[in-house]
Amino acid sequence: MSEFIETKGLKKVYQVGDQRVEALKGVDLEITQGDFAVFMGHSGSGKTTLVSAIGGLTRPTEGTVLIEGNDIWKLNDRQLSNFRNRKIGFMFQSFSLLPTLNVLNNVVMPTIFSNSSRKKNADELKTKAISLLADLEMQRKVYSFPSELSGGEQRRVAIARALINDPEIILADEPTGELDIRTEREVIDIFSHINETYKKTLIVVSHSLTWLEKAKTIIVMKDGLMFKDVEDPVEAIMEGVCKQ
Amino acid sequence: MIISLFRLAYQNLQMKHLRFYIILISVSIVIGALFASSLLILGIQHSLDKGLSKLGADLLVIPKDSLVNMKSALLTGEPSAFYTDSAVLDKIRALKGVKKVSGQIFLTSATGECCVLGNSFLIGFDPSDDFTVMPWVDKKINNSFPADGAIIGSMTPWELGDIVRFYGVPLTVWGKLERTGIGLYDNAVFFNIQKAREMSDHSQSDKSIKPLANLNGKISGALVQLDVGAKIPFITFSILKENPELKAITTGNIATSARQTTVAVFSGIIALIVILVLSNILMINGIYSAVVNERKRELGIIRAIGATRPAIFKLIIYEALLTSVMSGFVGMLIGGSLLKIFQRSIVFYLRLLNIPFMLPPGEIIGLLAGGAILVALLMGISGSAYPAFVAVRIDPHETMKQGL
Numbered sequence: 001m002s003e004f005i006e007t008k009g010l011k012k013v014y015q016v017g018d019q020r021v022e023a024l025k026g027v028d029l030e031i032t033q034g035d036f037a038v039f040m041g042h043s044g045s046g047k048t049t050l051v052s053a054i055g056g057l058t059r060p061t062e063g064t065v066l067i068e069g070n071d072i073w074k075l076n077d078r079q080l081s082n083f084r085n086r087k088i089g090f091m092f093q094s095f096s097l098l099p100t101l102n103v104l105n106n107v108v109m110p111t112i113f114s115n116s117s118r119k120k121n122a123d124e125l126k127t128k129a130i131s132l133l134a135d136l137e138m139q140r141k142v143y144s145f146p147s148e149l150s151g152g153e154q155r156r157v158a159i160a161r162a163l164i165n166d167p168e169i170i171l172a173d174e175p176t177g178e179l180d181i182r183t184e185r186e187v188i189d190i191f192s193h194i195n196e197t198y199k200k201t202l203i204v205v206s207h208s209l210t211w212l213e214k215a216k217t218i219i220v221m222k223d224g225l226m227f228k229d230v231e232d233p234v235e236a237i238m239e240g241v242c243k244q
Numbered sequence: 245m246i247i248s249l250f251r252l253a254y255q256n257l258q259m260k261h262l263r264f265y266i267i268l269i270s271v272s273i274v275i276g277a278l279f280a281s282s283l284l285i286l287g288i289q290h291s292l293d294k295g296l297s298k299l300g301a302d303l304l305v306i307p308k309d310s311l312v313n314m315k316s317a318l319l320t321g322e323p324s325a326f327y328t329d330s331a332v333l334d335k336i337r338a339l340k341g342v343k344k345v346s347g348q349i350f351l352t353s354a355t356g357e358c359c360v361l362g363n364s365f366l367i368g369f370d371p372s373d374d375f376t377v378m379p380w381v382d383k384k385i386n387n388s389f390p391a392d393g394a395i396i397g398s399m400t401p402w403e404l405g406d407i408v409r410f411y412g413v414p415l416t417v418w419g420k421l422e423r424t425g426i427g428l429y430d431n432a433v434f435f436n437i438q439k440a441r442e443m444s445d446h447s448q449s450d451k452s453i454k455p456l457a458n459l460n461g462k463i464s465g466a467l468v469q470l471d472v473g474a475k476i477p478f479i480t481f482s483i484l485k486e487n488p489e490l491k492a493i494t495t496g497n498i499a500t501s502a503r504q505t506t507v508a509v510f511s512g513i514i515a516l517i518v519i520l521v522l523s524n525i526l527m528i529n530g531i532y533s534a535v536v537n538e539r540k541r542e543l544g545i546i547r548a549i550g551a552t553r554p555a556i557f558k559l560i561i562y563e564a565l566l567t568s569v570m571s572g573f574v575g576m577l578i579g580g581s582l583l584k585i586f587q588r589s590i591v592f593y594l595r596l597l598n599i600p601f602m603l604p605p606g607e608i609i610g611l612l613a614g615g616a617i618l619v620a621l622l623m624g625i626s627g628s629a630y631p632a633f634v635a636v637r638i639d640p641h642e643t644m645k646q647g648l
Contacts, residue, residue: 049641057548058641078552085550096545100255105247112249113550161549 004033004201005054005169010063012049012224023049024060025224031217033168036195036202038211041221047205048173050221054203055171056084067169085114089162089200091172096158097146104129104142107160114165125164132160136190152183159190163198170194173205181210188214249555253562256539263531268571270527271620274520275575279616280583281513283604284590286612290604301346301376301467302476305336305483308491327462332487336466339482341474346373347463349440351410351456365397365432366410368440376467377421377434384419391436393418399430408433411443412450423602437463468492521623528627532564536631540638548640560632561625568624572617579616 012024023046031037039047052058053065056072064071072083084090089110097106107129133139136156146154155175162170172191176184192214195202204211212218220227247255257264307326333347351366369377371389381395385404389395394415396402406417415435423430444459470479480492536543547556583590587603594601603609 052641055548058639081547081550081552081555084548090545090548092545092548098252098255098542098545100259101247101252105255108247109252109546110549112247112252113546113552113555165550 004035004068005029005031005203006066007050007054008064008066010050010053010065011061012046012053012058013061022224024053024063026063027224027226029219029226029228031201031203033201034195034199035217036192036215037204037217037219038215039203039205039219039221040207040209040211042207045221046224046226047221050226051171051173051203051205055088055090055169056080081113085110086165087167087169089165089167089170091155091158091162091170091175093174093177097154097161099146102143102145103133103138103149103157106146106157107133107164110161110165129160129164132163133157136160150183151179152186155179155183155187156190159187159194163194163200167200169201169203171203174207175204176206176208176210184208184210249559250562253559254566256559256563257566260535263535264567267528267531267567268574270524271568271571271623272575272578274517274524274623275572275616275620276577276579276582277513277520277575278517278579278619279576279612280579281510281517282612282615283580283583283609284601285510286604286608287601288594290608291602302470303468303480303483303492303494304465305332305468305487305490305492306465308489327457327459327464328490330461330463332490333463333466335486336468336483339479341471341479342468343471343474344373344375344469346370346375346467347437348465348467349437349459349462350464351440351443366440366443367432367434368437369434370437375469380421380429381419382422386418389418390416392416392439393435395419395421395434397421397430397432398423400433411453411456412446413439413443415439521619525623525627528564528568528623529630532560532628532631533634535563536560536635536638543635543638544640544642547638553636556636556638557632560628560635564624564628564632565621568620568627569617572620575620576613576616 007027007029010024010027010029011022014021014023025046027046027050029050039051041047049058053060054067056065056075059073065073067083067087072080075083098109101109104126108125111125130139130142133142133156136159138153138156138160141149141153141157146157149157158175159170162172170191175191176187179187188211191202191204194200195216204215217228307328309326327349330347333345336342337345347370349368351368367377371378377395378389382398383404384395392415394408394417396408396417396419398421402408402417404417404420408415408417410433415433421429421432441459444456447453447456448458468479468483470476476494480494483490483492543556543559546559551559591601604612
């Protein structure tokens, strides 16, 4: 496996009124292709900011984000949008499906912004979307609307949407937040399945320790700093809790 | 159907029905009012143009003092009461570049006499040099215009063969003009210029009616047709140089003047529509600002999954355009239908104001409809442009931080 994602001296400073908040304090990170990396840590530890910087959503104050050796923050808005569209499949915590669109249209929505995908005809797109939904056991809900789906089903649709443009990276921020234990396990199994079957690089941000069972790489975030390959991540996280 | 940016915009409209209908109703009213009033104004102008084109003349030469009244006469059908010597006809004929000259006498019809229409425009013309009346006769008894014959406008109450009497002079209705929509023609009665002079003589002797001016050797004006290539300004200059008591006006000038009069009549309505358009733009702006604010989360997600800034801008603009175009069509339907339903009443009231009206031709109505849709489009774009700029600036990272 080759180095795929790399951050060097990544810093992010927010100015909140008169206060200067350092969300990231110089993060050096390497993630290999096909990895299943889970970022853990408490609220405000910098997980989401780090993942946003990797995903081209928030510009770092300092440092670089290299994807396959290319600094994504040197791209202009159009190139960066195209990068997000083609290279990354995003999955957000909840309510990320558009309520006016049915499941099928929610899944194919990213293709609206992907010129190459639009060259495919509608039938091809539909077939691909239905195939993805079938793989996620959602084939019977293709024409349902988000309001008619359970929390777990909504997550499956969001996963299918993240996969529709065949991205190399899936970036998920709290994908199992607000789910019960059983549904959470189902979603984690799906992620594991995606990692193994589709060979996608997964980057997941979560508070839940259940992810540790399937993760290949565990990264603990604390006060804007990153700790990789910690011997006992649970203890590391718990220690953070105790200190806080 | 697979989603597209345009379809996404359409689907979004279905989320907030109330807002959609508020914009739809409000913009429809504006577009309906704009379409209907434009149709009215153009209808009036079309009537004038059609009527003026039937003059067949390049210049109208009249006594200086009757200029204002002449414009009024052409617009409203009210006659003029200024005359000049008929000798000017030969002087004008002699000018280089003049092809035809036809003298006419305009009279006011006497009221209170049997079978006389109070507001008729009585016009004496010379059939021997006429080129403005005879070519436009729609119906006629035979091919020979008799010495006591009359040609009536389409809005006069008589039929072919009827005997009409003006200032004691009987005339037989020989022909009828097709409808023009212009008062000058539609309410007019044309007859031999000699009969006009007979009427003048009779009015002097009959004490029961208001006497006309002595019209022997007089005309109200001359219609002048120029040779091909002759320059109107040069001919006008030549006429006025030799006849300083006259005024020469082009039919184009009359049309412009008439248009200005029409626009003046409708200026209040136009001003109101402009205010309504501006207030609707502000309303659309307010509604779409709220829409963007409420949908920050959704727009952030769309941006995160690869939408460029222009795509987000287009998404908001498309929504506003769809609403405003739909409103444009509904407005035109309402405005057009109301105009059709109340056409008779509107025409009646316009006639009370002595304003002619005929629906303009289909292609003009088509252009007007296109213009109304364009106004609706511009309202949509103007109203939603600022909210769209706000939407473009939404930070997708913020939406992630907010737990979306």
